[in-house]
Amino acid sequence: xxxxxxxxxxxxxxxxxxxxxxxxxxxxxxxxxxxxxxxxxxxxxxxxxxxxxxxxxxxxxxxxxxxxxxxxxxxxxxxxxxxxxxxxxxxxxxxxxxxxxxxxxxxxxxxxxxxxxxxxxxxxxxxxxxxxxxxxxxxxxxxxxxxxxxxxxxxxxxxxxxxxxxxxxxxxxxxxxxxxxxxxxxxxxxxxxxxxxxxxxxxxxxxxxxxxxxxxxxxxxxxxxxxxxxxxxxxxxxxxxxxxxxxxxxxxxxxxxxxxxxxxxxxxxxxxxxxxxxxxxxxxxxxxxxxxxxxxxxxxxxxxxxxxxxxxxxxxxxxxxxxxxxxxxxxxxxxxxxxxxxxxxxxxxxxxxxxxxxxxxxxxxxxxx
Ligand code: MG
Numbered sequence: 001x002x003x004x005x006x007x008x009x010x011x012x013x014x015x016x017x018x019x020x021x022x023x024x025x026x027x028x029x030x031x032x033x034x035x036x037x038x039x040x041x042x043x044x045x046x047x048x049x050x051x052x053x054x055x056x057x058x059x060x061x062x063x064x065x066x067x068x069x070x071x072x073x074x075x076x077x078x079x080x081x082x083x084x085x086x087x088x089x090x091x092x093x094x095x096x097x098x099x100x101x102x103x104x105x106x107x108x109x110x111x112x113x114x115x116x117x118x119x120x121x122x123x124x125x126x127x128x129x130x131x132x133x134x135x136x137x138x139x140x141x142x143x144x145x146x147x148x149x150x151x152x153x154x155x156x157x158x159x160x161x162x163x164x165x166x167x168x169x170x171x172x173x174x175x176x177x178x179x180x181x182x183x184x185x186x187x188x189x190x191x192x193x194x195x196x197x198x199x200x201x202x203x204x205x206x207x208x209x210x211x212x213x214x215x216x217x218x219x220x221x222x223x224x225x226x227x228x229x230x231x232x233x234x235x236x237x238x239x240x241x242x243x244x245x246x247x248x249x250x251x252x253x254x255x256x257x258x259x260x261x262x263x264x265x266x267x268x269x270x271x272x273x274x275x276x277x278x279x280x281x282x283x284x285x286x287x288x289x290x291x292x293x294x295x296x297x298x299x300x301x302x303x304x305x306x307x308x309x310x311x312x313x314x315x316x317x318x319x320x321x322x323x324x325x326x327x328x329x330x331x332x333x334x335x336x337x338x339x340x341x342x343x344x345x346x347x348x349x350x351x352x353x354x355x356x357x358x359x360x361x362x363x364x365x366x367x368x369x
Pocket of ligand 1: 222
């Protein structure tokens with residue numbers, strides 16, 4: 001007898017505005033979390049019903065159990081039926097149907113649903129009603145002691161749930177339990193979890209991000225040699241001085257350290273890797289263009305800059321008068337407030353190469369959420 005995890009990745013995340021299953025979420029994705037949940041909680045193999053948009057991420061999943069992919073349907077019910085057929089289960093097998101968007105469901109809830117299906121034919125993760133419930137059409141309060149909220153996983157004997165779906169045809173049902181109750185028999189409700197909520201709205205997404213929030217901090221350091229015949233540009237501001245920083249780009253050491261801190265916090269490598277200094281397209285390029293590109297990469301990862309702090313180490317010239325403009329530049333390029341940017345300058349009291357006026361260095365710290 002095998003336990004087949006049926007993972008549903010249907011829906012087009014319309015209410016989110018982006019693919020909620022494949023977008024990074026706390027160091028993983030909802031899809032990867034749900035696949036790991038099922039494969040570590042008693043499922044011997046997985047069948048995943050995917051949309052074209054989600055298929056590449058599903059193909060790239062690294063799970064300890066075999067995975068089969070099938071096309072999702074235009075409704076949740078159609079996706080379940082497609083997946084059950086693709087599963088080719090045998091009588092006596094258990095099908096564990098789970099919405100991938102409930103990626104924080106607990107292993108206990110999955111195991112309880114499987115145990116329910118083994119013992120009674122069905123096990124549907126559910127929660128008691130904590131709130132009072134009112135039928136607005138009849139203006140009647142309902143007896144909440146008789147009510148439960150169903151979640152997923154919903155586990156059943158394979159042949160029963162397949163038969164329920166085949167008999168249902170085009171009849172709509174809110175979930176698998178509803179069809180089971182209609183065509184097969186009484187449903188066994190097993191304990192779900194409040195963390196088994198479904199990622200549906202942007203509010204859910206924000207809550208999920210906060211619940212798996214891990215501070216992301218990056219540091220950056222850069223040095224460039226001071227040379228004749230170059231402009232001195234720091235924080236995107238041209239600063240009158242007899243020398244400038246020698247580099248393939250504009251030599252903006254302040255922005256270079258800052259970009260490395262941002263990339264470090266996002267685990268995206270460093271600027272040398274992103275913008276190779278052998279590449280002619282970056283010759284004398286404004287580092288602000290590169291900073292905006294880094295900001296783009298962060299947005300792709302759904303990361304937000306909380307705060308950045310940069311210290312520039314230079315004996316001369318005096319930099320403080322130019323920092324208000326540099327702060328405005330950085331805030332604009334990163335799409336954050338000026339109060340989220342801190343710039344400082346220090347000398348090394350004549351010591352080291354900075355102190356002797358041979359170079360200017362910068363170090364940065366960035367915090368992302
Ligand atoms: Mg540099």
